[in-house]
Amino acid sequence: MSISPKVTPIYQTSVFTFEDLNALETYFQEPGKHYMYTRYGNPNSEELAQEINQLEHGQGAVVTSSGMSAILTAVLVYAKAGDHVLCAEEIYGGSSSLLSNELSRLGISVTYVPTADSYSLESYVQENTKLMLAETISNPMMMVMDLSRLAQVCLKNGLKLVVDNTFASPALTQPLQLGADLVIHSVTKYLSGHSDVTAGVVIAKAEADANRAAQIMRTWGLNLSPFESWLGARGLKTLKLRIREHSRNAQTIAEFLQQHPKVQAVFYPGLPEHPQHALAQTQGNGKCGGMLSFRIADDAEAVNQFMQALSHIPFAPSLAGVTTSISYPLGTSHRGLTKEQQENMGITVGLIRLSVGIEEVEELIADLEKGLAAI
Structure with missing residues (x-):
């Protein structure tokens, strides 16, 4: 009986052998x-x-x-x-x-x-x-x-x-x-x-x-x-399904953050106000992905208050997982840049990057609301 696995086995070997x-x-x-x-x-x-x-x-x-x-x-x-x-x-x-x-x-x-x-x-x-x-x-x-x-x-x-x-x-x-x-x-x-x-x-x-x-x-x-x-x-194998949900959730959250009084700016290509909105819609086949950034007050203590009040969204300096996380560009991914480079890019003390996952969007908005209320 021949064996044909549906999933490729793991070839956990450093070297392969030869007959001669x-x-x-x-x-x-x-x-x-x-x-x-x-x-x-x-x-x-x-x-x-x-x-x-x-x-x-x-x-x-x-x-x-x-x-x-x-x-x-x-x-x-x-x-x-x-x-x-x-x-x-x-x-x-x-x-x-x-x-x-x-x-x-x-x-x-x-x-x-x-x-x-x-x-x-x-x-x-x-x-x-x-x-x-x-x-x-x-x-x-x-x-x-x-x-x-x-x-x-x-x-x-x-x-x-x-x-x-x-x-x-x-x-x-x-x-x-x-x-x-x-x-x-x-x-x-x-x-x-x-x-x-x-x-x-x-x-x-x-x-x-x-x-x-x-x-x-x-x-x-x-x-x-x-x-x-x-x-x-x-x-x-699940990339297309995940991207669809990441994009849908990010769009909803960007719109929520945009109208929140404690949020000064939202950076997400799916928003009509984004300078490359039309390009993003065309180049992204109608979807804009799961990444967005937003700015609150340029005050480190305000950022800490926001992070500490979140119950379900962790501070994790990476992105694009199925679960939502926040990151802080000034202190993580872009801390090696000069102050001038950071300023030119708009990376300020109050900038927070949000990697939107595929959870129920209502739960994510409730947690973000809780974090913003603590500021």
Whole structure:
């Protein structure tokens, strides 16, 4: 009797065996069809990569040990010592730290492009500029990038476009379809969705770029473990259902916060007042995701009072799980930025980022009401 499991087993092994030298030679002659060492490839990591590649309509993908290692891999696909890269000013703080503090030590320089100049890069491009890094929806101010327009500007200036699609996920937007060259995700977030995985992924429009990303992953030792690959593939199965509920709940909560007297501003693309509302509706296929930020009084004690009064929503410096959580960009994800960078992005003392889960929205609003009442 043959056994055919419905779910891929976990190949929890660091190495695979060979019958003889002939089998070893077959491994090298037929790449991708056999396994030798889990750093080079594993059935679980390849399953996850292939599933995400399909969702993003890519020509190849590689999963990595974290979202940060995915960003590193993507930059190294196109840039080497002596090269220059552009990066959107409104970017995840970890991306900024990687570029400014680490890749600069390897001889890769960076210039941050102000939001106002996102689609006019000419004055920032140098002879050695290789790529532009941007986010589909920026963290934490929820600015939506017009990816088609940005891709045209990059093409005109001879740049590769690398897009961090973590906040949107392919359930909303597929940047490769809009002209991007590489897409990256922190799989830790929406793709796995249950706050129990740390992983990243790089998806390429060109097969050659996917092969280069795989080479970087193997050589730098950025591989993802079999178990976390298996967990990521399991979470991916419910992505579209989860994003639908995340988006629905976030829209309701954004509207609630917008009318609350103790909330000074709400940043969510689903609100008509958002500057890129129309773009978000089009680029996100009518949904805007589960992330939003809002500002209360710029007073640390007010923020503490709000957090301490919440009963069900924890303060957890990450995002995109099935359960709702809050984060504090000034003290967590963006604390490594200069004060000037923080001010330019609008990251103030009273800014709170909310990752809206898929719980009953009435319960979430009641808890938020309780927190705001304590201020």
